[in-house]
Amino acid sequence: MMDGSTQLDSLSIDPAAVGFLMPMHLVVSPTGHIRSVGPTMMKVCRDARVIGQRFLELFELRRPRNVVTMAELVQGGAVRLSLALRMPPKTSFKGIAVPLGPGQGMLINLSFGIALGDAVRDHHLSDSDFAPTDLTVEMLYLSEAKTVVLDELHRLNQRLQGARKVAETLALTDAVTGLSNRRAMGIALDRMARTGTPFSVMTIDLDFFKQVNDTLGHAAGDFVLYQVARILCAATRGSDTAARIGGDEFVLIFPNLTDEFMLCSIAHRILSRLEEPMSFDGNPCRISASIGTTMSTQYAKADPEQMLNDADRALYASKRRGRRQVTAFTADLDQMPET
Amino acid sequence: MHGLINRSLQCFLRDTYSHDTWSRIADTAQLGFDGFEAMLTYEDALTFAVLDAATARLARSRESILEDLGTYLVSHPNVEPLRRLLRFGGVTFVEFLHSLDDLQGRGRLAVPDLDLPALELLEHTPDRFTLHCRSPHPGLGFVAVGILRAMADDYGALAMLEHQGSRDGTELIAIDLLDQSHAEGRRFELALGSTQ
Numbered sequence: 001m002m003d004g005s006t007q008l009d010s011l012s013i014d015p016a017a018v019g020f021l022m023p024m025h026l027v028v029s030p031t032g033h034i035r036s037v038g039p040t041m042m043k044v045c046r047d048a049r050v051i052g053q054r055f056l057e058l059f060e061l062r063r064p065r066n067v068v069t070m071a072e073l074v075q076g077g078a079v080r081l082s083l084a085l086r087m088p089p090k091t092s093f094k095g096i097a098v099p100l101g102p103g104q105g106m107l108i109n110l111s112f113g114i115a116l117g118d119a120v121r122d123h124h125l126s127d128s129d130f131a132p133t134d135l136t137v138e139m140l141y142l143s144e145a146k147t148v149v150l151d152e153l154h155r156l157n158q159r160l161q162g163a164r165k166v167a168e169t170l171a172l173t174d175a176v177t178g179l180s181n182r183r184a185m186g187i188a189l190d191r192m193a194r195t196g197t198p199f200s201v202m203t204i205d206l207d208f209f210k211q212v213n214d215t216l217g218h219a220a221g222d223f224v225l226y227q228v229a230r231i232l233c234a235a236t237r238g239s240d241t242a243a244r245i246g247g248d249e250f251v252l253i254f255p256n257l258t259d260e261f262m263l264c265s266i267a268h269r270i271l272s273r274l275e276e277p278m279s280f281d282g283n284p285c286r287i288s289a290s291i292g293t294t295m296s297t298q299y300a301k302a303d304p305e306q307m308l309n310d311a312d313r314a315l316y317a318s319k320r321r322g323r324r325q326v327t328a329f330t331a332d333l334d335q336m337p338e339t
Numbered sequence: 340m341h342g343l344i345n346r347s348l349q350c351f352l353r354d355t356y357s358h359d360t361w362s363r364i365a366d367t368a369q370l371g372f373d374g375f376e377a378m379l380t381y382e383d384a385l386t387f388a389v390l391d392a393a394t395a396r397l398a399r400s401r402e403s404i405l406e407d408l409g410t411y412l413v414s415h416p417n418v419e420p421l422r423r424l425l426r427f428g429g430v431t432f433v434e435f436l437h438s439l440d441d442l443q444g445r446g447r448l449a450v451p452d453l454d455l456p457a458l459e460l461l462e463h464t465p466d467r468f469t470l471h472c473r474s475p476h477p478g479l480g481f482v483a484v485g486i487l488r489a490m491a492d493d494y495g496a497l498a499m500l501e502h503q504g505s506r507d508g509t510e511l512i513a514i515d516l517l518d519q520s521h522a523e524g525r526r527f528e529l530a531l532g533s534t535q
Contacts, residue, residue, distance in 0.1 A: 117531070121528075124528075141424060141445065
């Protein structure tokens with residue numbers, strides 16, 4: 001059984017002490033008029049005339065809904081509230097109202113909801129405006145600390161993303177020419193086959209490149225490879241892939257180009273550009289090329305590996321026919337007479 | 340050690356001396372990268388390698404470099420967010436001193452793997468205190484001295500601070516508060532972006 005002498009039946013407290021405990025409280029009379037407010041609530045209302053005003057004229061009650069008079073609130077016992085200032089900046093609050101006893105009205109304690117940062121800024125509040133038990137200041141600290149940390153993480157992510165792009169590009173680029181490498185070519189071919197995009201493949205093997213390397217040295221060889229890369233880039237569209245896949249072997253992939261005449265004329269244009277004399281340190285470097293082509297429309301189902309092989313077979317047919325040739329793959333290629 | 344601590348040291352050396360000074364120190368310390376990332380964790384040895392390299396390059400004691408690092412963390416515009424977070428500790432310098440007991444917890448609240456030193460304030464009289472600083476890394480007490488010195492300025496308080504060495508792995512810092520409101524101090528608005 002509870003000891004009757006320690007049970008508290010009622011509590012009497014100095015209104016100033018209530019102000020310390022709950023700086024954002026209001027005492028509202030049974031008629032709905034504000035009788036007193038805590039010091040922080042006074043700041044928030046920015047108007048000493050708040051005393052005597054009707055509570056429901058100052059605040060818009062959002063929850064509970066459909067309450068029109070104070071009497072309805074008092075009847076409900078302790079009630080959770082959600083409300084907002086009717087005047088700008090229309091700060092919103094969470095709160096609780098408890099009846100003070102017969103004929104005494106209600107004690108309402110409020111706090112800022114989740115938008116407390118805005119509220120603190122709008123009403124120019126400081127630490128001392130909050131009770132030590134109120135975690136508003138800790139919330140602000142946490143929100144600011146979180147922002148600092150997230151900003152830092154965001155910057156880290158951007159740096160990592162940048163580094164990843166550079167690494168990806170390097171992994172797909174041929175270091176000597178800046179063209180795509182074998183891996184990038186494989187990715188492009190797979191994409192074409194996967195999406196069912198019609199495309200053509202052109203394989204190019206340089207002729208007389210070895211002589212340049214042997215007589216003028218590797219610097220001259222690299223220079224020639226770089227010039228070849230420029231010629232190939234000039235002869236292709238942005239959506240095409242130009243790759244160097246071996247010492248002097250190149251592959252071009254043309255999405256959505258399956259016109260044999262067009263493909264051949266591109267190949268011949270490349271051939272004649274490659275045959276134009278280049279000069280390295282005053283020494284002429286003359287090269288040419290053998291070229292083979294094939295188109296995905298020649299197959300029931302385009303298989304990148306098969307097409308590369310067939311383009312190579314056409315290329316070797318060009319070599320057999322005395323180099324400096326363009327050959328388009330056909331099924332009866334190997335029966336063609338040599339010239 | 341946490342990247343935030345390493346990054347602070349890096350920014351301090353860069354902003355107080357020069358980018359070039361930092362690069363040379365990083366080379367001497369053989370970091371193998373340009374700079375620390377604030378949100379990654381590094382071997383403790385790297386931090387001490389940087390400190391040793393800085394001590395040699397700047398021809399200054401490790402203690403004085405650490406103390407200047409502490410002052411930098413509060414007073415340099417590039418690290419203003421940190422000053423703000425510290426100012427959340429209290430309205431007055433004394434309140435701030437008492438809030439230091441919670442510093443480790445506050446740090447963890449923001450960055451769970453950030454291991455700040457455990458601080459404990461002993462109040463001898465209303466204006467005489469000793470701060471106990473316990474951490475696996477000796478020397479952080481000197482950073483604390485620098486932070487306290489700058490925070491006293493920030494609050495406009497006049498305080499004498501002295502690192503009194505360490506006892507049983509705890510560094511002791513004597514704080515004599517001469518005048519709680521000696522000067523104006525810098526403003527602190529609770530809400531970021533306030534204009535008043």
